[in-house]
Amino acid sequence: xxxxxxxxxxxxxxxxxxxxxxxxxxxxxxxxxxxxxxxxxxxxxxxxxxxxxxxxxxxxxxxxxxxxxxxxxxxxxxxxxxxxxxxxxxxxxxxxxxxxxxxxxxxxxxxxxxxxxxxxxxxxxxxxxxxxxxxxxxxxxxxxxxxxxxxxxxxxxxxxxxxxxxxxxxxxxxxxxxxxxxxxxxxxxxxxxxxxxxxxxxxxxxxxxxx
Ligand code: AMP
Numbered sequence: 001x002x003x004x005x006x007x008x009x010x011x012x013x014x015x016x017x018x019x020x021x022x023x024x025x026x027x028x029x030x031x032x033x034x035x036x037x038x039x040x041x042x043x044x045x046x047x048x049x050x051x052x053x054x055x056x057x058x059x060x061x062x063x064x065x066x067x068x069x070x071x072x073x074x075x076x077x078x079x080x081x082x083x084x085x086x087x088x089x090x091x092x093x094x095x096x097x098x099x100x101x102x103x104x105x106x107x108x109x110x111x112x113x114x115x116x117x118x119x120x121x122x123x124x125x126x127x128x129x130x131x132x133x134x135x136x137x138x139x140x141x142x143x144x145x146x147x148x149x150x151x152x153x154x155x156x157x158x159x160x161x162x163x164x165x166x167x168x169x170x171x172x173x174x175x176x177x178x179x180x181x182x183x184x185x186x187x188x189x190x191x192x193x194x195x196x197x198x199x200x201x202x203x204x205x206x207x208x209x210x211x
Contacts, residue, residue, distance in 0.1 A: 003029050003084020004207055005104060007091075009178055010112035011170045012163070013123040014192045015199060017135070019112065020088045022200050027207065029084035034092075037074045038066055046070050063157055063165035065092055065173065072099045079104055093173040097180055108210040109181035110203060112192035116167060123163045127152035 004027055008016045017033070024031045042057040049069045053059060059066045075090050091097040100106075114122075125138040130153055136143050143149050157166065181187040188210065190202045 003027060004107050004210070005029075005085055006108040006110055006207065006210075007087045007106060007181070008110050008112065009174070009181070009187075010192060011114060011116075011119050011174075012166045013119040013126070014112040014114045015196065016088045016112060018196055019199060019203050020086045023086045023203065023207065026204060027084060027086075029086055030078065030082035031088060032075060032078040032082065032085050032090070033088040034066075034071045034074055035089040037078075038071070061156055061162075063162040063169060065169060068093070068095050068099070072096065075100065076103055091174075091177055092170075094176050094180060097177050106186055108188060108207060109178075109184075109186045110206060111178055111181075111187055111189045112199070113189055114192040118193060119167060120160070120163055123158050123166075124160050126158050127154055 006023075008020055008023070010016050020031050020033065023029065038056045038060060042060065043055050045054060046056065046067070047054040049067060051067045051070070056066045056070065071090060071092075075087070079085060079087075087100075091100050122137065122140075125140070127136045127138060128134075129136065129143070129148055130151065134143075135141075136148075136152060143152070157163070178187065188206045190199060190206060192199055194202075
């Protein structure tokens with residue numbers, strides 16, 4: 001099978017990062033994630049792009065979208081170096097979806113469905129080990145080692161107020177993207193509230209059937 005080219009769609013906290021990692025291992029594709037790319041470049045100077053704020057940080061800390069010109073450039077650069085890929089966190093609005101259509105063709109847009117209450121619970125309880133990058137959850141997946149537990153940190157934008165803002169930004173901007181791919185016949189939905197292994201089994205099968 002040729003390397004698949006797919007999007008993983010879903011609200012913040014739906015499990016896109018976890019399932020993308022599985023997809024990368026199984027199908028040997030690039031993981032292109034705008035959230036990670038922006039977190040690694042939070043303080044880059046974007047003032048020349050005629051933006052409201054001078055760095056991505058200001059947008060991200062408020063839970064708002066970083067301007068399209070910035071994220072489109074990140075994705076264009078990453079895709080120019082990839083045969084197969086899983087795009088995670090992009091496109092977030094219809095303008096980005098249109099830009100993406102100019103850059104490449106897709107095999108599949110995979111949507112992870114999770115209810116809002118569950119998303120808030122997952123995100124506000126999410127913790128990160130700054131030394132290994134490992135993700136934990138205070139209730140669902142706490143570390144066994146107390147030393148690790150002590151050094152866990154919360155992502156700047158995982159407090160409840162910012163989480164609610166991110167979910168409402170998602171609803172407003174990204175729901176039209178989901179409808180867009182549905183109309184194009186590329187959308188497949190997976191129930192993201194199942195256990196991670198069950199979600200993965202469905203995701204894998206869906207990709208195998210699409211590519
Ligand atoms: P994420 O890790 O995907 O939840 O992204 C974290 C933050 O990065 C978002 O709240 C936005 O501020 C920014 N971001 C990530 N991807 C995009 C995108 N495609 N368009 C605009 N902003 C983005």
